[in-house]
Amino acid sequence: VPSLDPQTSAPALDGRWASGPPVQFFIGEAMKEALLDALRRAESSIRATLYLIDDPEVCLLLSKKVREPEVTVELLLDAGQCNPSGSCARQPQCLLQMIEWGVKVLKPRSSRSTRGFSIVHTKLWVIDGSKLITGSVNPTLNGFENNDENMVIITHAEAVLAAQQHADELFTHGTEVDAEMAAEMVRLKESRSSRSRSAGPQRSAATEIESVQR
DSSP states (O other), X not given: OOEESTTOOOBOTTSOBOOSOSEEEEOTHHHHHHHHHHHHTOSSEEEEEESOOOOHXXXXXXXXXXXXXXXXXXXXXXGGGSSTTTSOSSHHHHHHHHHHHTOEEEEESSGGGGTTOSSOOOOEEEETTTEEEEESOOSSHIIIIISOOOEEEEOOHHHHHHHHHHHHHHHHTXXXXXXXXXXXXXXXXXXXXXXXXXXXXXXXXXXXHHHHHO
């Protein structure tokens, strides 16, 4: 995967020097592998602002990371994707699993948190306060498998700090999505799915999460 300035390293926010190029660009299958690798290496914190999330491998890894000592995992998702009518079919089950395992999930409390914009459409991860992951791709099956997307990993300290401050502002205006809310989303989605048989077979998030766990 091509990178910018391959001979240059950037100082991380904690004072250490990040190895490798300060900017890396990914497309295709490399996006998911790079994201999973970055999440596996997290030592203290994973914080993300996303439109939506439903990839079983990513969700399972986040659920496992939050159970590691000293690691916190926080997600802020678009409010419209955190209700039964707006959420994609697969996300509620993924959210329920992550919340039950200890991942903190929030949604914007009001439009003030998005400065008047209609939705939170960012795809932004800040890991350990020293690595920024962004780009067009949502951590979803469609994003990784079907769409033309891209992803960038940045370790330049000033860029990471700016992203972290942006995320902090969004989280300040967030309200928590708890297990009860996620379970209700799952129930309503399943109820609607059982009434509609014309869409054909669907890939079940719960089934795929179980297959990844094996």
